[in-house]
Amino acid sequence: MESENLLARYFSGQASKDELKLLDNWINASPDNEAEFMRMTKLYEITGLNENEKPHFDYTNAKISFEKHIYTNHKKSNSFRIFNAKRNWIAVAAVLALLIAVGTVMKQANQISEVTIASNSKPTECILPDNTKTALSANSCLKYKTDFAVTNKVLNLTGEAKFSVGKSGKGKLKIAAGETFIEDIGTVFEVTAYEKDNYIQVKVFEGVVKFYTSTDKGLVLHARETGIYNKVSKKFRILAGYKSGRNSNLQLNLDGVTLQQAVRIIENAYQTTIKLAEDNYADKQITVSFSDEQVNTVLSVMSQTLGLRVEKNKDYYLIKK
């Protein structure tokens, strides 16, 4: 079939399955054909739209919804091999025996000890054995065993750290912070767990994390969401979260948090930059809730509550007197 008629049938929705296959073959036959197809596709699009039509698509929520889907729907690899050992039982047994022997010797020879990374008064960065990039805030401490990423990936955190999870080694990254655990599902996230505070907070930048204790299944947090665990009440709460579904909207429940905390949660949720004009604003306490509000409204209300105001600059918001 001539390519012109084939394209006409395709664009008109009249092409059969066989004809669609023919079209695929024609497109795949050369870059010129593919370029022509894209030109005709663009032609088809512009002849169907009016210049005054500028439909608005909700990209932000669509992206959140898509990322929730891909980070919570693991696709296992289809391929695995069945080792046919029918002819090689003796050889297999011999290799296994050898491996066990070697493993035992190695284990006895290698004493497992603990590694400590402490930041003291200045933030520090490090890369863990599994290529996880870690940014430790000041006065924070990270500990892990020397067999980290060999059989599992467990870290102990006191203080605050941001993790960009690496893919090397075995096991899923799990952070023990106080009595809570934060488990990674392929992400970038920050954990705040200072001993002096009565809370542990997790903020997710990309991907998904599980945030729980040994007795409470806790929260599953997605990108741009923040959750908190109260060490006194033993309860989890979402500080910034998106309801699921196509029309998801942002819920902010900032209850008794400092302005500094609130600012950083809002920055992550709205993907914006907020600065405080003076450091002494940071510890002001605030309790506010918002549902599906623009960031301008959130900052305006929050600032006014504290007797401050917000100014919009080119690249950031400034909270000042």
Place this chain on the structure above:
Amino acid sequence: MVVSNQVDIQRMDETIKALKSGDRKAFSNLFENFYQALCRYSFSIIRETADAEDVVQKIFFKLWDQHSELEIQSSIKSYLYRMVHNESINFIQQKTNRSVKNYEIVSSTDANTDDVNEQMAASDLQQAINKALENLPPQCRKAFELSRMEQKSYAEIAQNMNISTNTVENQISKALRLLRIALKDYLVVYVSLQIFLHN
């Protein structure tokens, strides 16, 4: 626009390989790069914003769910456009109540383009499209508009115009060919301008 550069081909292969292996970052990038454009394309067929978004979202979900079985021999871009086109057409065909859409009716939902250059370019393009359509032979134009604007099948158009379905097909092919020639220069500029303005 022609992918003839070896580096481009290599990058394309690497992208497809990453997608097939379930690289989430690659999927996120794909979504960022193509979501809005694909929604606009679907909207040009379906004429409803929410439905267009649903179609495109469905395609991306499907792409992820079946990523290990992906077989893409062309570029990922043309593959996505084909998927969205087919899904949009299916959506239209499955709708029980198809209303006639007059493409000349303004249905602006968000006219927030401040860029004067983009407005002028869009206006020039629209004038060129209108002129190109007016210059089509009458039968050709009618068949094309019934297909493109009202999403009528060849059989419906044939009945409407009292001609055979073969003639319908020939008229629509002819319309596309003539429009392609008439809008050749604008098509290139339009695409380039889009890339320039959105980068």
